[in-house]
Amino acid sequence: MMKFRKSALSLAVASVASVGAVAPVAAGEISASAGVATSYLWRGYDLGAGDPAVSASLDYSEGMFYAGAWVSSGDASAGTEYDLYMGLAGDAGGVSWDVGIVNYVYPTGDYQGTEGSIGDFMEVYIGLGMGPVSLMHYSNIETGEGYGPADSADYSYTTIGMEAGSFGVTYGMHDGGFDDYDHIDLSYSFNDSLSFTYSIPMEDSEASGGEEPVLVASYSFSL
Structure with missing residues (x-):
């Protein structure tokens, strides 16, 4: 699942960060990016099973509104993944905020009760940020x-x-599902394109996957 907008609110560390060039289009803006990572790290889980992942994104924004699509090859179990998302983001009194909805699509179909169509797996999200x-x-x-x-x-x-x-x-804290899994991610951005993330599972978590620490290097570039 993708790392949403590259901002202080985008804390769910994905294997590839979206850093795109911005070009004015009518009243809005379009950005696009692509990247590669040593594995697909999602919320403390190595979904790529150690295999490299390739991803790309296309985004549109106008004022507080944004929408986009993200695709990745990295999920070892589900295959190719498409994320479709939209939301609103802004600042008020020194506090940044972000609310939206995301739909995860696995076009291979028939994956764990899904049919590979829009609406199979959806989340709503909300974020707040102040300073660091x-x-x-x-x-x-x-x-x-x-x-x-x-x-x-x-x-x-x-x-x-x-x-x-x-x-x-x-x-990061998972609640519900088949386990309650907590993890700590330590990250370092060498520059706007190259970054490293070391994800550490918490010892008291009852996780069925991602039990070992994972180090992921990712490189992204604008299109």
């Missing part, structure tokens, strides 16, 4: 029989993070 500190919450609103840790109608995922220069730390 930010909070993000995702809540499942529609799913088939479930996808991995999201195998529950009441599944949710929350992150609390802090950034200091090129360094960042994120504490």
Whole structure:
């Protein structure tokens, strides 16, 4: 699942960060990016099973509104993944905010109760940020029989993070699904294109996947 807008609110660390060039189109803006990573890291889980992942994104924004699509080859179990999303983001009194909805699509079809169509697996999300500190919450609103840790109608995922220069730390908490899994991600951005993430599972988590620490290097570029 993608890392949404590249901002302090985007704390769910994905294997490839979206950093795109922006070009004015009518009253809005369009950005596009592509990237490669050593594996597909999603919320503390190595969905790529150690295999490299390739991804690309296309986004449109106008004022507070944004929408886009993201595609990845990296999920070892589900195959190719498409994410469709839209939301609103802005600032008020020094506090940044972001609310939206995302739909995860697996076109191979018939994956864990889904048919590979729009509406199979959806989440709503809300984020707040102030200075270097930010909070993000995702809540499942529609799913088939479930996808991995999201195998529950009441599944949710929350992150609390802090950034200091090129360094960042994120504490992620899964609630519901087939396990309650917490993890810590330590990240370093060498520049706007190259970044590294070291994801560490918490010892008291009852996870059925992602039990070992994972180091992921990712490189992204604008199109």
